[in-house]
Amino acid sequence: MRLRILPRNEQFFDLFDAAATNVVQGARYLHEMVENFDRAEELHKLIEETEHEGDITTHEIMERLNVTFVTPIDAEDIRDLAKTLDDVLDYIEATADRMILYDVGKPASYMADMVRILELAASEIVKVVGGLHDLKRPRRLLDHCIEINRLENDGDRVSRRALAELFRTATPMDAIKWKEIYEHVEMAIDKCEDIANIIESVVVKYA
Amino acid sequence: MRLRILPRNEQFFDLFDAAATNVVQGARYLHEMVENFDRAEELHKLIEETEHEGDITTHEIMERLNVTFVTPIDAEDIRDLAKTLDDVLDYIEATADRMILYDVGKPASYMADMVRILELAASEIVKVVGGLHDLKRPRRLLDHCIEINRLENDGDRVSRRALAELFRTATPMDAIKWKEIYEHVEMAIDKCEDIANIIESVVVKYA
Amino acid sequence: MRLRILPRNEQFFDLFDAAATNVVQGARYLHEMVENFDRAEELHKLIEETEHEGDITTHEIMERLNVTFVTPIDAEDIRDLAKTLDDVLDYIEATADRMILYDVGKPASYMADMVRILELAASEIVKVVGGLHDLKRPRRLLDHCIEINRLENDGDRVSRRALAELFRTATPMDAIKWKEIYEHVEMAIDKCEDIANIIESVVVKYA
Numbered sequence: 001m002r003l004r005i006l007p008r009n010e011q012f013f014d015l016f017d018a019a020a021t022n023v024v025q026g027a028r029y030l031h032e033m034v035e036n037f038d039r040a041e042e043l044h045k046l047i048e049e050t051e052h053e054g055d056i057t058t059h060e061i062m063e064r065l066n067v068t069f070v071t072p073i074d075a076e077d078i079r080d081l082a083k084t085l086d087d088v089l090d091y092i093e094a095t096a097d098r099m100i101l102y103d104v105g106k107p108a109s110y111m112a113d114m115v116r117i118l119e120l121a122a123s124e125i126v127k128v129v130g131g132l133h134d135l136k137r138p139r140r141l142l143d144h145c146i147e148i149n150r151l152e153n154d155g156d157r158v159s160r161r162a163l164a165e166l167f168r169t170a171t172p173m174d175a176i177k178w179k180e181i182y183e184h185v186e187m188a189i190d191k192c193e194d195i196a197n198i199i200e201s202v203v204v205k206y207a
Numbered sequence: 208m209r210l211r212i213l214p215r216n217e218q219f220f221d222l223f224d225a226a227a228t229n230v231v232q233g234a235r236y237l238h239e240m241v242e243n244f245d246r247a248e249e250l251h252k253l254i255e256e257t258e259h260e261g262d263i264t265t266h267e268i269m270e271r272l273n274v275t276f277v278t279p280i281d282a283e284d285i286r287d288l289a290k291t292l293d294d295v296l297d298y299i300e301a302t303a304d305r306m307i308l309y310d311v312g313k314p315a316s317y318m319a320d321m322v323r324i325l326e327l328a329a330s331e332i333v334k335v336v337g338g339l340h341d342l343k344r345p346r347r348l349l350d351h352c353i354e355i356n357r358l359e360n361d362g363d364r365v366s367r368r369a370l371a372e373l374f375r376t377a378t379p380m381d382a383i384k385w386k387e388i389y390e391h392v393e394m395a396i397d398k399c400e401d402i403a404n405i406i407e408s409v410v411v412k413y414a
Numbered sequence: 415m416r417l418r419i420l421p422r423n424e425q426f427f428d429l430f431d432a433a434a435t436n437v438v439q440g441a442r443y444l445h446e447m448v449e450n451f452d453r454a455e456e457l458h459k460l461i462e463e464t465e466h467e468g469d470i471t472t473h474e475i476m477e478r479l480n481v482t483f484v485t486p487i488d489a490e491d492i493r494d495l496a497k498t499l500d501d502v503l504d505y506i507e508a509t510a511d512r513m514i515l516y517d518v519g520k521p522a523s524y525m526a527d528m529v530r531i532l533e534l535a536a537s538e539i540v541k542v543v544g545g546l547h548d549l550k551r552p553r554r555l556l557d558h559c560i561e562i563n564r565l566e567n568d569g570d571r572v573s574r575r576a577l578a579e580l581f582r583t584a585t586p587m588d589a590i591k592w593k594e595i596y597e598h599v600e601m602a603i604d605k606c607e608d609i610a611n612i613i614e615s616v617v618v619k620y621a
Contacts, residue, residue: 066411075408075412076411079407079408083404094367097367101367101368101370101371102370102371102374156508160508160512163516164515164516167587167590167591168517171379172585172586173374173382176374176382176386177374179594180370180386197497200493201489204489204493205489272618282618282619283615283618286614286615286618290611301570301574305574308574308575308577308578309577310582380586380589383581383586383593387577387593
């Protein structure tokens with residue numbers, strides 16, 4: 001009996017690893033897009049493909065959930081986690097899409113700062129999600145959760161300054177556009193924090 | 208014993224049916240308001256009345272919850288569902304209210320597109336919520352959940368284009384106003400998706 | 415055994431009392447800042463300190479949660495409650511920070527109205543959280559939850575009017591700035607309502 005349950009657990013966690021790796025890939029493309037805005041169209045395409053990959057993984061997790069009776073962690077936590085990993089990529093894609101759609105021109109340096117923070121948070125997500133394989137040793141996993149919280153605070157601070165500069169220097173229309181774009185990066189980072197919070201609560205329940 | 212529990216279940220589900228029917232009514236009025244903006248004031252009044260009806264139903268569900276020991280689905284899911292159905296109508300009313308309050312003039316065709324999607328999503332909500340009466344046969348119910356997810360994606364796509372056009376053609380002040388209004392329609396559609404997600408998780412637990 | 419568990423319960427509830435008292439302190443400083451905008455910098459500092467105090471309390475709740483096996487209410491509800499109390503202060507601090515950072519000048523009277531509502535909602539939070547000590551008598555506690563809901567509706571109404579006036583009278587850039595600030599006050603009030611909702615659901619489970 002136990003032998004049959006254990007591999008099943010691993011399948012869920014492997015899918016989460018794939019989803020997290022995909023998120024960090026999307027964040028990397030977005031960072032590259034912001035730093036090399038002349039290649040924006042090409043990188044936007046890559047982000048769209050990454051997001052599509054992510055949708056497939058999410059779907060796979062949900063399908064597996066519907067046919068699994070004994071899940072390694074609560075079914076609701078699996079759903080939440082899959083959904084929130086998906087959300088990060090959705091916001092990454094939406095950010096890239098808006099930069100092109102609104103025809104904003106080269107991003108200010110604050111945008112690169114924010115996207116760098118998002119990429120760092122996404123890298124922590126890979127570690128946090130990987131930690132699910134060994135819930136018996138949660139110390140490290142919780143350290144990565146704390147690091148994600150710190151990054152979210154950083155992102156918040158940078159985005160406040162970015163908006164203040166925008167309001168001082170841009171036209172009202174550009175202020176509207178960039179505010180919308182900054183907010184999407186912030187939401188992507190917030191979703192990374194939500195993932196950390198879900199995993200923290202899983203640790204509290206199972207460790 | 209069983210005979211006493213079953214009717215009680217149905218009472219909750221009947222109240223949810225009433226709440227969902229009310230949501231679709233509100234969405235229809237909003238659609239009509241956007242298509243016939245010269246009747247805006249009159250339709251806004253009807254939407255306010257519909258929202259008030261919804262509040263009464265929500266209140267009834269909550270009151271019943273407080274005096275019921277054995278609920279047909281988890282008490283927390285009942286609360287969440289009632290709350291989120293209420294949220295959809297709140298956003299519908301807030302959208303109508305803002306169009307009048309901000310004195311925006313006749314809506315662009317994108318607004319009609321978005322409100323049409325909201326009306327379709329609301330119609331699916333009626334079906335999804337109706338499916339609670341027969342959780343043993345979840346296949347159909349899940350199909351409607353998928354359709355709501357598809358509609359939410361549609362809404363997202365339309366709203367991106369609507370904003371892009373707005374930023375190309377409107378004054379900054381009109382851009383601010385309409386962005387706010389579009390976002391409220393989007394949030395109403397998002398809440399429809401949240402309802403689908405809650406019901407999906409109920410199905411996972413009970414079916 | 416019972417003697418050992420009871421004090422442990424009280425420790426959690428005492429920490430929540432401290433967190434709620436801190437929230438109302440932050441709300442009072444924000445109100446004072448808006449009414450006496452020439453002292454904005456000084457009051458912003460006090461709000462930052464209050465927010466920092468709040469972080470310490472939140473951290474203490476989470477740490478205690480990690481070493482407690484039998485919690486007086488569900489561990490997840492404790493986490494949610496601590497997190498949401500923290501969120502209120504975060505939004506209060508973010509509101510104060512933005513007013514300074516965006517160099518907005520003296521707030522319109524609507525801002526004072528909104529912050530007054532936030533202060534009232536925060537005072538209700540103290541009572542609602544205090545009610546956790548005696549979950550056996552939930553009637554009063556639920557009345558305070560209803561009052562918070564009423565205040566949230568009030569805040570919503572005032573903020574709609576505030577925006578309408580802003581769009582009639584301000585420059586596009588000032589409209590963008592103040593809209594952002596009003597939204598932060600609204601989110602602080604929304605989080606007060608979330609706290610009421612969490613506690614209502616705790617009552618449903620335990621009373």
